[in-house]
Amino acid sequence: MEQQVWVENVWKSFDRGRIEVLKGVSLGVTKGEIIALCGTSGCGKSTLLNVISGLEEVDRGDVRVSGYNVVTESTRIDLLRHHIGYVFQFHHLMSDLTLAENCLVPLIASGGRRSDGMVRLHELAAATGVEHRLDRRVRELSGGERQRGAIVRSLMNDPELLLCDEPTGALDERNREKVFDLLLDLVRARGRTLVLATHDPDLASRCDRTVRMRDGRIEGDSN
Numbered sequence: 001m002e003q004q005v006w007v008e009n010v011w012k013s014f015d016r017g018r019i020e021v022l023k024g025v026s027l028g029v030t031k032g033e034i035i036a037l038c039g040t041s042g043c044g045k046s047t048l049l050n051v052i053s054g055l056e057e058v059d060r061g062d063v064r065v066s067g068y069n070v071v072t073e074s075t076r077i078d079l080l081r082h083h084i085g086y087v088f089q090f091h092h093l094m095s096d097l098t099l100a101e102n103c104l105v106p107l108i109a110s111g112g113r114r115s116d117g118m119v120r121l122h123e124l125a126a127a128t129g130v131e132h133r134l135d136r137r138v139r140e141l142s143g144g145e146r147q148r149g150a151i152v153r154s155l156m157n158d159p160e161l162l163l164c165d166e167p168t169g170a171l172d173e174r175n176r177e178k179v180f181d182l183l184l185d186l187v188r189a190r191g192r193t194l195v196l197a198t199h200d201p202d203l204a205s206r207c208d209r210t211v212r213m214r215d216g217r218i219e220g221d222s223n
């Protein structure tokens with residue numbers, strides 16, 4: 001089966017090698033698979049997502065996404081613009097812009113047509129229940145609405161791979177369930193690949209596969 005993400009023996013440290021964070025991580029994710037990356041805080045989940053997306057450089061090892069070599073190719077920015085969506089733990093939306101303006105940023109950055117973007121924006125906003133909030137500034141939105149908005153933004157370019165870093169971590173229990181269900185529905189309906197970092201076993205159990213990390217290493221892999 002076609003591999004969407006291929007990580008091989010990746011090492012990553014910070015502070016000139018003084019803080020070793022990823023210690024020989026290897027991971028393959030098949031196209032269309034929904035996997036949970038689990039482990040306690042500090043084990044390296046966010047760093048691994050950043051390495052997969054090319055936002056962080058590796059010390060050694062190989063990373064490929066959709067056939068692109070993330071480590072060496074200068075096409076990394078194209079990869080981020082066209083093939084990868086990212087939902088961060090704390091939305092990272094611009095608070096003084098409206099939700100609609102925020103969501104159009106990835107489209108404009110990738111050279112998409114605004115008219116196509118508006119259609120897509122309304123579809124996704126309706127699916128996530130934030131259509132009535134599109135013209136509000138982000139700072140006026142609730143936590144749940146911001147995370148829904150961040151999901152809309154991440155899907156604007158219909159990425160093949162969606163990376164989500166504790167996407168519901170900042171929400172209360174009721175909103176967490178709702179937003180997570182929505183995320184899974186959107187990804188499954190489109191046959192997209194999802195890598196979700198979470199420390200929540202309930203959320204992990206609803207993914208196709210769970211990969212457990214501990215202290216910078218992959219400890220176990222189960223279906």
Ligand SMILES: Nc1ncnc2c1ncn2[C@@H]1O[C@H](COP(=O)(O)OP(=O)(O)O)[C@@H](O)[C@H]1O
Pocket residue numbers: 014015019021039040041042043044045046047048
């Ligand atoms: N930019 C950085 N500089 C120094 N240390 C970092 C940096 N980013 C992450 N770390 C350290 O790497 C370890 C793993 O962090 P992280 O990948 O955020 O783990 P997780 O997402 O599993 O909580 C932590 O000890 C963290 O302090």
Ligand SMILES: [Mg+2]
Pocket residue numbers: 045046047165197
């Ligand atoms: Mg993290």
